[in-house]
Amino acid sequence: MASGRVNRRTIVRWPVLVAGGLGFAVFPSAAEAHLPATGLGPVYDGLLHFAKTPEDLVPALALALLAGLRGPGHGRRALFVLPAAWLGGGVLGLAVHSGVSPVLTAISFVLLGSLVAADVRLPLGAMTGLAALLGLGHGYLNGTAMAQPGTGTLGLLGMAVAVFTLVALVSSLVVPLRETWSRVAVRVAGSWIAAIGLLLLGWAARPAA
Amino acid sequence: MSRAPRRRSLAIGSLAWLTGLLWAPAAHAHVLQGEAVSFLVGLGHPVSGLDHILAMIAVGLWGAQLGPPALWLLPVTFPMVMALGGMLALLGVPLPGVEVGIAVSAVLLGLAVMSALRPPLAATAVLVAIFAVFHGHAHGVELPAGQNGLLYSMGFVVATGLLHGVGIAVSLVHRWPWGRTLLRTAGGGIALAGAIFLWRAVV
Numbered sequence: 001m002a003s004g005r006v007n008r009r010t011i012v013r014w015p016v017l018v019a020g021g022l023g024f025a026v027f028p029s030a031a032e033a034h035l036p037a038t039g040l041g042p043v044y045d046g047l048l049h050f051a052k053t054p055e056d057l058v059p060a061l062a063l064a065l066l067a068g069l070r071g072p073g074h075g076r077r078a079l080f081v082l083p084a085a086w087l088g089g090g091v092l093g094l095a096v097h098s099g100v101s102p103v104l105t106a107i108s109f110v111l112l113g114s115l116v117a118a119d120v121r122l123p124l125g126a127m128t129g130l131a132a133l134l135g136l137g138h139g140y141l142n143g144t145a146m147a148q149p150g151t152g153t154l155g156l157l158g159m160a161v162a163v164f165t166l167v168a169l170v171s172s173l174v175v176p177l178r179e180t181w182s183r184v185a186v187r188v189a190g191s192w193i194a195a196i197g198l199l200l201l202g203w204a205a206r207p208a209a
Numbered sequence: 210m211s212r213a214p215r216r217r218s219l220a221i222g223s224l225a226w227l228t229g230l231l232w233a234p235a236a237h238a239h240v241l242q243g244e245a246v247s248f249l250v251g252l253g254h255p256v257s258g259l260d261h262i263l264a265m266i267a268v269g270l271w272g273a274q275l276g277p278p279a280l281w282l283l284p285v286t287f288p289m290v291m292a293l294g295g296m297l298a299l300l301g302v303p304l305p306g307v308e309v310g311i312a313v314s315a316v317l318l319g320l321a322v323m324s325a326l327r328p329p330l331a332a333t334a335v336l337v338a339i340f341a342v343f344h345g346h347a348h349g350v351e352l353p354a355g356q357n358g359l360l361y362s363m364g365f366v367v368a369t370g371l372l373h374g375v376g377i378a379v380s381l382v383h384r385w386p387w388g389r390t391l392l393r394t395a396g397g398g399i400a401l402a403g404a405i406f407l408w409r410a411v412v
Contacts, residue, residue, distance in 0.1 A: 054359055117285050184281040191285040192370055195292035196362045202299030202349060203358030 046158025049142075050166075055105045056138050056159075057166070062112035062193045063134055064167040065186050067127060068174025069119055075171035077124060078131045082167055083160040085135025090156035092136075093143020103204050104137055109197025116190025119183070135163070247357035251364025254348060255372060260311050260406045261344055263399045265369060267318035268337055269376020270392060270399075274325055274383060275333065282330065283337050284373040288366055290338040294345025295365075299352065307350075308410040310343030315403025322396025325389075 050056055060082065067078035112134070115122070122130070142159060146152035177183050255261055265287070272283035297304065304310075318340070320326070328336075348365065379395075382388025 054363065058363075114289075117289065180277065188281065188285055188370065191289050192366045195288040195366045195369075196359070198289070198292035198296045199299070199349075199362035199365065200358055202296030203352075203362070206299045206301075 042152075042154035043158035043161070046155030047162045048158075049155065050159045050162035056142065058193055058196070059105070059108040059112055059134055059138065060163050060166055061170060062109070062116055062190060063131060064170035065174055065190060066112060066116050066120075066122070067131075067167070068171040068177075069116065069183065069186060070122060070127065072175050073124060074122070074127045075167075075175055077128050078171065079164065079167045081128050081131040082135045083164040085132045086139035086142075086163050087135075087156055087160040089136035089139025089141075090143035090146075090159065091139075091153065093140040094146060094152045094156070096140075096144065103201065104141070106197045106200035106204055108134060108137065109200060110194050111197075113190045113192070113194025113197055117187050117194055118190075119187055247360040248364040250353065251361035251366075252368045254351070254365055255368040259402070260315055261347075262372060263402055264311065264315045264318055264340065264344060265372035266376040266379070267315065267322055267396070267399050268340075269373040269378075270322045270380050270395065271318060271326075271333075271376075272373070273377045273380030274322060274392060275327060279330055279333055280377070282334055284370065284377070286334050286338055287341045287373065288369050290341035291345035291348070291369060292362075292366065294342035294347075295349035295352070296345075297342075298346045298349025304343070304346045307343050307347045309407065310340070311347060312403050312407035312410045314340035314343060315406060316400050317403075319396045319398070319400025319403050323393050323400055324396075325393060 050060075063078055063082060064075075067074040112130075115130075139156065139159075143152065143156065146155060174186055177186065255265065268283050268287050272280045275283075294304070317336070352361070380392060383392055
């Protein structure tokens with residue numbers, strides 16, 4: 001029976017999703033204004049930077065979860081719009097060099113986490129807009145943080161590849177989830193992301209001791 | 210039939226962990242400053258007080274006792290509202306009677322589990338949300354300065370969620386008659402412990 005096959009597959013896939021998410025959550029290091037050196041060139045440095053920066057990784061993960069919950073159409077849209085916007089925002093950031101408040105990161109956590117937690121039925125256009133805004137905003141932040149324009153562009157390309165890979169992997173794991181408990185687990189992950197964002201807002205606005 | 214996807218998942222999982230290992234930063238001879246430490250400090254903070262632990266496990270127990278949709282609504286509501294309470298504390302907004310509120314939450318949640326209380330869903334969510342503000346505020350006041358805010362918050366929220374998960378996992382015994390009795394007894398124990406905390410907070 002088809003539904004039985006889907007059930008078994010989702011049960012098998014779910015621990016992989018959880019383990020992957022926890023792995024990314026446990027191993028990140030602090031945000032770095034410069035690209036980490038892999039010794040493999042700026043593209044790989046950019047890829048590693050994204051993987052090591054939870055400020056960028058978690059909102060992209062949230063968008064991938066949201067797109068996955070809404071189905072393959074939304075997943076495909078996020079898959080192409082988010083990396084493209086990330087790259088575009090990064091190039092803009094490299095050119096402008098003007099800082100943006102880090103509160104934007106916290107807001108993206110709260111907004112995307114809440115949407116995942118509420119399992120909001122976003123239309124495709126809204127998903128496109130959200131992916132574009134997230135990509136432009138975080139790409140811009142990355143771009144402004146990179147001092148070296150030459151390697152910066154290649155680094156941004158690496159980041160865009162990392163974003164594409166993350167969205168592809170996560171969305172493809174979430175799209176087939178049909179059982180209530182597995183979709184609820186995704187929503188719980190969204191509530192955690194929103195909660196982290198709320199605490200981040202508090203940290204950002206915390207009065208100096 | 211199920212072996213192929215299992216093997217594929219195993220391969221994906223192995224690849225993910227191998228990638229993680231390859232990406233691991235170089236070993237540091239000095240003590241980590243505020244990075245991995247921040248995550249671990251955040252992870253340890255919610256489990257540093259028995260009153261918090263009992264209340265959060267009780268939320269999971271009660272949610273599982275009530276079944277869907279409370280089963281998922283309570284663990285989704287609690288971390289978000291708790292973080293809101295933490296944010297208020299970080300912003301310097303005072304909340305009177307925090308310790309009393311936390312103790313009362315353990316008493317009432319314990320009693321709810323003990324009596325297998327089934328109020329309307331909205332009332333349940335509101336009650337849990339009110340308690341969550343007290344817990345979050347208490348944690349927010351105690352958040353240490355000098356930590357990496359994001360990693361600390363991640364550890365903090367993950368630990369809170371896992372405590373709910375412990376409650377939900379324990380509640381799997383609810384399907385058996387002896388399990389239901391055990392859960393109600395555990396609820397009574399939580400209420401009793403909460404009463405002791407309340408006594409300490411008041412006196």
